Amino acid sequence: MTMHATNMGNSLYKTDPLTKRLNAAEARFRIYGMAAVAFGVLALVGLLTSALGTGVSAFRQTFVEIPVMLDAAVLDKSGNRNPEEMAKITTIGYAKVLETAMVAELTERGLLNDRVSAKDAGGLISKEAPAQLRNMVLANPELLGTTVEFRALANGRVDGFFKGRVTMESAALDSNISPAQLELAQKMRELGLLSVSFNWGFITGPDASELRPEAAGLGVAILGSLYMMIFVLVLALPLGVAASIYLEEFAPQNRFTDLIEVNISNLAAVPSIVFGILGLAVFINFGGLPQSSPLVGGLVLTLMTLPTIIIATRAALKAVPPSIKDAALGIGASKTQTVFHHVLPLAMPGILTGAIIGLAQALGETAPLLLIGMVAFVRDYPAAPPEGFLDPAAALPVQVYNFTQRADPAFIERASGAIIVLLVFLLAMNLLAIILRRRFERRW
Amino acid sequence: MKTVKFTVSALAIIAASASGAFARDQIQTAGSSTVLPYATIVAEAFGENFDFPTPVVESGGSGAGRKKLCEGVGENTIDIANSSSRIKQSDIDLCAQNGVTEIIEVRIGYDGIVFASDINGAEFAFTPADWYNALAAEVVKDGALVANPNKTWADVNPAMPAQDLLAFIPGTKHGTREVFDEKVLHAGCKASGAEEALIAAKGEEDGKKACLALRTDGVSVDIDGDYTETLSRIDANKNAIGVFGLSFYQNNTDKLRVATMDGVVPSVESIASGDYPVSRPLYFYVKKAHLGVIPGLQEYIDFFVSDDMAGPNGPLAAYGLVSDPELAATQAMVAAGTPMGPLK
Numbered sequence: 001m002t003m004h005a006t007n008m009g010n011s012l013y014k015t016d017p018l019t020k021r022l023n024a025a026e027a028r029f030r031i032y033g034m035a036a037v038a039f040g041v042l043a044l045v046g047l048l049t050s051a052l053g054t055g056v057s058a059f060r061q062t063f064v065e066i067p068v069m070l071d072a073a074v075l076d077k078s079g080n081r082n083p084e085e086m087a088k089i090t091t092i093g094y095a096k097v098l099e100t101a102m103v104a105e106l107t108e109r110g111l112l113n114d115r116v117s118a119k120d121a122g123g124l125i126s127k128e129a130p131a132q133l134r135n136m137v138l139a140n141p142e143l144l145g146t147t148v149e150f151r152a153l154a155n156g157r158v159d160g161f162f163k164g165r166v167t168m169e170s171a172a173l174d175s176n177i178s179p180a181q182l183e184l185a186q187k188m189r190e191l192g193l194l195s196v197s198f199n200w201g202f203i204t205g206p207d208a209s210e211l212r213p214e215a216a217g218l219g220v221a222i223l224g225s226l227y228m229m230i231f232v233l234v235l236a237l238p239l240g241v242a243a244s245i246y247l248e249e250f251a252p253q254n255r256f257t258d259l260i261e262v263n264i265s266n267l268a269a270v271p272s273i274v275f276g277i278l279g280l281a282v283f284i285n286f287g288g289l290p291q292s293s294p295l296v297g298g299l300v301l302t303l304m305t306l307p308t309i310i311i312a313t314r315a316a317l318k319a320v321p322p323s324i325k326d327a328a329l330g331i332g333a334s335k336t337q338t339v340f341h342h343v344l345p346l347a348m349p350g351i352l353t354g355a356i357i358g359l360a361q362a363l364g365e366t367a368p369l370l371l372i373g374m375v376a377f378v379r380d381y382p383a384a385p386p387e388g389f390l391d392p393a394a395a396l397p398v399q400v401y402n403f404t405q406r407a408d409p410a411f412i413e414r415a416s417g418a419i420i421v422l423l424v425f426l427l428a429m430n431l432l433a434i435i436l437r438r439r440f441e442r443r444w
Numbered sequence: 445m446k447t448v449k450f451t452v453s454a455l456a457i458i459a460a461s462a463s464g465a466f467a468r469d470q471i472q473t474a475g476s477s478t479v480l481p482y483a484t485i486v487a488e489a490f491g492e493n494f495d496f497p498t499p500v501v502e503s504g505g506s507g508a509g510r511k512k513l514c515e516g517v518g519e520n521t522i523d524i525a526n527s528s529s530r531i532k533q534s535d536i537d538l539c540a541q542n543g544v545t546e547i548i549e550v551r552i553g554y555d556g557i558v559f560a561s562d563i564n565g566a567e568f569a570f571t572p573a574d575w576y577n578a579l580a581a582e583v584v585k586d587g588a589l590v591a592n593p594n595k596t597w598a599d600v601n602p603a604m605p606a607q608d609l610l611a612f613i614p615g616t617k618h619g620t621r622e623v624f625d626e627k628v629l630h631a632g633c634k635a636s637g638a639e640e641a642l643i644a645a646k647g648e649e650d651g652k653k654a655c656l657a658l659r660t661d662g663v664s665v666d667i668d669g670d671y672t673e674t675l676s677r678i679d680a681n682k683n684a685i686g687v688f689g690l691s692f693y694q695n696n697t698d699k700l701r702v703a704t705m706d707g708v709v710p711s712v713e714s715i716a717s718g719d720y721p722v723s724r725p726l727y728f729y730v731k732k733a734h735l736g737v738i739p740g741l742q743e744y745i746d747f748f749v750s751d752d753m754a755g756p757n758g759p760l761a762a763y764g765l766v767s768d769p770e771l772a773a774t775q776a777m778v779a780a781g782t783p784m785g786p787l788k
Contacts (some may be wrong), residue, residue: 066676090493092752128757129494173563209484210695211759288520290468292500370504374476377484379491379498380470392470392500405477405503405670407695 016084049317057163058417061199061214062154064125064188068140069102070137072151081141094137098152100124102428111187115180123177124185126153128208128215143308151203155196158216160183162196165409201389202417206379207394207402216269216403218418220378224294224393226365227382231298231389232305232362236356239302240309241344247310248317249339265297275304276368284372291373292392300372308361312354316347349440356433359424366397374398396422453596468519470743471499475526476619477670478555478689482760483526486748489759491755494747496740502525506619510721510729513547514539517733524742525729528555528619533787546732549784550745553767555621556690556715557722560700562682566605568703572600572721576632577667578609579664581657584638593633594661610684612677615668623724624687625656631721642775675699690715691764715766716756723766733785749775 034270067322072079072095076086089254106112129152136150137143153159155178160166162185171179178410188194205217283289289296320343328338345433369375375398382391394402396418403415475485491498502509506527508749513525514535531549539547559570562584575602583592593599598606614620633639643651656661658664665688667674674686675696685703690710693700703709706721714720728748735742747753749771754760756767768774 038481087495089495090752091489134492166698173698175694210481210490211485211763212488228715284520285515291472291520291522292502352757373472373500373502375504376474376500376502377480378500379488392472407481407671407692409696409699 008166010268021169051416051423053204053230053416054412054413055416056422057165057417058164058202058413060196061201061287062159062162062196063151064102064129064154065102065149065151066099066105066193067147068133069104069147070144071097075137075230076144076318078140081139081144082244083141086115086138086141089134091134094134095122095127098125098129098133098150101150103161105193105351106184109193110218111184111191113179113180116184120178121184123255124155124158124181124188126155126214127212128153151354153164153212154185156212156408158182158194159214160410161185162189163413165413167392202414203421206381207377207399208379210379210406210408210411213406213408213414216411216414218396218399218421220381220394221380221394221399221418222421223388223395224297224374224378227294227385227389228301228395229299229359230365230385232295232301232359233355235302236305236309236358236406239349240306240355242312243306243342244310244317245311245339248314250345262339268311271367272304272365273367273371275300276371278303279368280371290390290392292378294374294393295389295392296388297369297374297395300368301365304365304368305358305362308358309351309355312357313347315353316350316354317343320346321352346442347436352436353433356436358430360429360433363425363429364397366395366401369395369398377402396425453704458528469739470497470504471524471715471738471741472502472522472729473499473509473524473526474502474512474522474727475524476506476528476638477503478506478528479526479552479689479728480554480620481763482726482765483728485763486744486753486761489753490740491746493626494740495744496743499740499744505617507617509540510535513731514542514544514731516542517544517731519738523731523734523738526728527727528724529622530725530727531729531784531787537785544731544733545645546783548730548732548745548778548781550730550749550778551766551768551770552728552765553721553726553731553760553771554715555725555726555764556712556720556766558688558693558710559685559703559705560678560688560693561685561703561716561760562678563699563701565682565701566607567701568604569599569670569707570703570705571601572632572705573630573636574604574632575611575628576638576655577601579611579658580629580633580638580655580656581659581764582638582642583713584636589638589641592783596739598764608683609663610681611664611682612667612674612686613664614687615666615676619724620687620689623722627722627724629656629715631656634688638728689764694764711768712761712764716769718733725768726765732781745776745778749778 021037036195041089057162061419074093075089078085099118102113102125103118112121132152133150154382157166157171157174158181161182164183166174166177168179170184173176185194189410201215203222205215205218207217208215247257247260279296282298283299285293305330324342328342333341366375374393374395376392376394377393378394380391382388382393400415400418401416405410480501482536487499490496495596504531510524510527512522513685515521519579531547541543553702559568559597561568578597580592582589583594585593594605594609596608597604599607613624638650639655643653646654665701667677671688671692672700674688677682678686691700708714708720715723730745751771752758754765754767754771761767
């Protein structure tokens, strides 16, 4: 009324003080909102540029390609071509073969000078290469006595040189590489003995020790995360949906169900490490399940994800209009029929979205895995399921954490690379959630 | 319904295989993050050259690893604890309580602790007494005990540059801190005459304890993370001096300038000869009851201490481990599986 009174006699085209104040308040609020969004966007851009800036180079790797003479007299002393006897020659023996081959090739090309010793030349090749060569020969003893074109990873420092991480100045101070070695690597690149190409090994390969950062990959971690996600999906989705349907549609409203409801909301906010402590006590110490296995990891993450899924599912069930339920009941459907034929299908997009967001949350979790022995150096791939669920494995966020702990600077690049892979997986899952919602969502 | 049945039966199969076939076929180790890189190097080479799976190496700290080792005997407990400090009587008691009566103690070599600053900073030559006078809560000045008044390294020792005091030292949960306390702070406390004065002022017990008390005005910063954190802190604050493991420094010689201690430059050689004072032995502890049960365990520990791995020309030395001069005795002890006696 008062507003009407003050406006009396004023033109609508002329703003009075009150309107001015209201408009100013609105403008201010818009600025606050924009500032909040800008801050968020800035943080995101900062995160992405730092991860992409250091991590993209992890997907490219330097390789050395040289002919290697596989001397049968050295690698198979008995001459029987029996893989069991040949296995006695360890990777140390194969490292010498590679060094000899490197020196032979460089001498032929006239690249060796007195500033580079045989050991320095051999040092350009990754310490992973002897193991590759050994596996190759043991798998196919016929190769002995021939010369093969062998493609090996280059040493992490050499790789860093071509990516700009290592410079001549830093190499002069570096005890692991010398400028002479880098000059040699540069010449080798000009001759095509050394090349930089896409690094599948980073995505598929297992972790590696600190002596060979160039070989470290995410294969075991991706498999471990995948196994755990399978577990979470198979266990948490049916359990969560069943619990929510019961609580939402069938359970009587009393103190007891109220208590359960409060507890579920509470559990969703419990720090995830608590679930790790629980997992250690129940699944490993009491249940006797193997440590570091995706089975235990999956169970722990299931417990962690359940409240999220239950809350999302109940919200989706609540969003189905009561008129649909009433109509179904009205034409004689039983309660179960109503729920499973009408309510659940309509709530499905919301449930799936909730489940996928829960999964994405579980995928990025490290803390609970710390206590059940999954934050570890695992180099062997877990076997195919179901046995593989019991083999030790790592997980993607764990691998990021492990890489950041290591001394060799090459692992910094790999940690950021692993973050990129993790972000891609998370983005894919969230996209899937959006697509499912867009495609199947119904509005009333 | 079909999918539900399938899910249930799949879960049943997993549960059955979990409880039925319970043979763990890979070695499980846990413990010190200082020993971790060495253990992973050996585990990797072991997996490549032997017909056994690659051992799983967990970190988590020396104390946590030993505690895990002592949880009991059985395939869901670990086989080996890596440790950067010697096992304690309390660990042995806990082990005995849980049925782990025989433990094999294996010393793999020595690790140096170095003091380093930004590569473009000034050169430093320290003595333990300098560190004591820089970081301790109370120091001796003009013959009297006073609260530490020193502001720059030049205040501590006129021979050093007038750079503000700031040190990043390992937090108390690290095994490295124990060595820092004992070989640097305590040694410096003695050398600077502060111990005598502190004991005179506070009595035997409290005086010795006061030797390790650090000033709390922000000059000494505990780093609870790992050496990568110390490195990035130094990167952000070029005036600071950090405490690192020798192997970490050797992998980052292009970013760090190492300081001498008592005039000795830390290196594998100077630590092996005993000239460089701040070093410590590294160990791992094997549960003897698991030998012969976990496939490859005996082979793994033999391989770990073999000359090919832990010897002076092996990959561990290349990474920064100071090879043990008594390695041959350790090899014989490991081959025979001799459990350790009571702590001396």
